[in-house]
Amino acid sequence: MGFWKNLFNAETATAxxxxxxxxxxxxxxxxxxxxxxQVGRIFFSTDREIDLYELExxxxxxxxxxxxxxxxxxxxxxxxxxxxxxxxRGNKRRLIGFSRATSDHAFNATIWDVVVHPDFQGQGMxxxxxxxxxxxxxxxxxxxxxxxxxxxxxxxYRHLGFLQDPEGIKGMxxxxx
Amino acid sequence: MGFWKNLFNAETATAxxxxxxxxxxxxxxxxxxxxxxQVGRIFFSTDREIDLYELExxxxxxxxxxxxxxxxxxxxxxxxxxxxxxxxRGNKRRLIGFSRATSDHAFNATIWDVVVHPDFQGQGMxxxxxxxxxxxxxxxxxxxxxxxxxxxxxxxYRHLGFLQDPEGIKGMxxxxx
Numbered sequence: 001m002g003f004w005k006n007l008f009n010a011e012t013a014t015a016x017x018x019x020x021x022x023x024x025x026x027x028x029x030x031x032x033x034x035x036x037x038q039v040g041r042i043f044f045s046t047d048r049e050i051d052l053y054e055l056e057x058x059x060x061x062x063x064x065x066x067x068x069x070x071x072x073x074x075x076x077x078x079x080x081x082x083x084x085x086x087x088x089r090g091n092k093r094r095l096i097g098f099s100r101a102t103s104d105h106a107f108n109a110t111i112w113d114v115v116v117h118p119d120f121q122g123q124g125m126x127x128x129x130x131x132x133x134x135x136x137x138x139x140x141x142x143x144x145x146x147x148x149x150x151x152x153x154x155x156x157y158r159h160l161g162f163l164q165d166p167e168g169i170k171g172m173x174x175x176x177x
Numbered sequence: 178m179g180f181w182k183n184l185f186n187a188e189t190a191t192a193x194x195x196x197x198x199x200x201x202x203x204x205x206x207x208x209x210x211x212x213x214x215q216v217g218r219i220f221f222s223t224d225r226e227i228d229l230y231e232l233e234x235x236x237x238x239x240x241x242x243x244x245x246x247x248x249x250x251x252x253x254x255x256x257x258x259x260x261x262x263x264x265x266r267g268n269k270r271r272l273i274g275f276s277r278a279t280s281d282h283a284f285n286a287t288i289w290d291v292v293v294h295p296d297f298q299g300q301g302m303x304x305x306x307x308x309x310x311x312x313x314x315x316x317x318x319x320x321x322x323x324x325x326x327x328x329x330x331x332x333x334y335r336h337l338g339f340l341q342d343p344e345g346i347k348g349m350x351x352x353x354x
Contacts, residue, residue, distance in 0.1 A: 067284070075283035078257075102279045102287065106252035107244070110279065110287050110323075134351060144350065146287075148323060151345035162349040168328035171348020172339040173321065174311060 040089035042096075042125065044132050048082045054095045061117050076100065080109060081136055085129050087120070096120045097129045101137060101145075109137045111147040130160050148173075217266035219273075219302065221309050225259045231272045239292050253277065257286060258313055262306050264297070273297045274306045278314060278322075286314045288324040307337050325350075 052069045060066070076082055085097030096117040103109035111133060116126045137145050148171050149157050154164060165171075229246045237243070253259055262274030273294040280286035288310060293303045314322050325348050326334050331341060342348075 071283040075281035075285075078280070078282040080255075100281070102281050102285065103255070104252035104277070104279050104289070105255040106248040108252075108279065108287070108289060110285070112281070112285060143352070146325060146351075147349050149347050149349050151347070154347050154349070157349050160351070162351045164347050164349050166350050166352075169348060169350070170326050170328070170331050170341050171346060172324050172326050172331070172334050172341050173343050173346070174323075174337070174339045175320070175343075 040087045040094075042128070043086045043088055043093075044129070045084045045086065046082060046136065047084070048076050048079075050076065050082070050084055050095070050098075055098060058095050058098060058115055058117055059113075062115050064115070078102075079112075080105060080140075081133065083129065083133050083136065085116070085125065085132075097125060099129055099133050101133065103137070103140075103142060105140070105142075107142070108144045108146060109142045111145065114147075114153075126156065127160060130157075134160075217264045217271075219305070220263045220265055220270075221306070222261045222263065223259060223313065224261070225253050225256075227253065227259070227261055227272070227275075232275060235272050235275060235292055235294055236290075238294050241292070255279075256289075257282060257317075258310065260306065260310050260313065262293070262302065262309075274302060276306055276310050278310065280314070280317075280319060282317070282319075284319070285321045285323060286319045288322065291324075291330075303333065304337060307334075311337075 052072055055072065056066065056069065079100040080103035081101040083099050084095055087094045087096050097115060097120065099111060099114045101109045101111045111130075114126070114130065116129060134145060147157065147162070149162075149164075158164065229249055232249065233243065233246065256277040257280035258278040260276045261272055264271045264273050274292060274297065276288060276291045278286045278288045288307075291303070291307065293306060311322060324334065324339070326339070326341075335341065
């Protein structure tokens, strides 16, 4: 993961209270797209005070089923880590990515709800979002970072260094009848 | 899961403060074994005040690598659910099983550290422990119960109603270099 070590070195001095904001340098792909579409600066935040309607809009954009905002709020409150990704243009911020992780604060963390707005996909931003999440979890001394990947994103996570079924360990789910 | 619905109906009135203790009727296998070995009554508890040395002894008995007790304590504190299983004979209690779950308190829970003492394996007690854990999580309105199963226990969990890789969803792990 040497590549990621130098990615987030632009900690801003002007971050609002309680908010971790770090700049992200878009990939070459994003730079190219910027020629025609003008991509603003990209920022990350670990602030939990997210506008739930804005988050719902982001999740709508990728076609997720809607969930009760009351439960989304509770889940965010009780996540160990909440990361949002923003595009900033002038004074305007737009929520373009999100992820969160549950954890026992000691050994294990599990990443949930990874989403990048379709307008910003294919530009290395999902990769940057995940690298930020991993960096934060590693900073908290979490050694076992896990997730459950839908089939179409297994390769995405594999390229980030995630192993599928290591040593035959299987992800299993129990659903109510 | 209809079988489990009637399993834990013996809520005791004499439970210590803050402790959920429910009786468990050992399976036929345990009854047979009781003829020669006298199995005491089995109880469950959700109290987090567990003697960490007793827990370490239990984990030693199944051959797990030792972990710093400071981190084990932190993990227990920050788990959503902690379940211990005890054998009671007269005034004596012996820790014979353990499990815990992390959660966002809303949608997802992930079960970790499921252990049953070798002396009590093969008697339906792992099954009863897991059924108790599932019942507690369902009681908290958690709909998505997940875990990562080592290869030799995949069938055990399958028999409890867990699905492996449902709809192609894969368990993935990231480890530090």
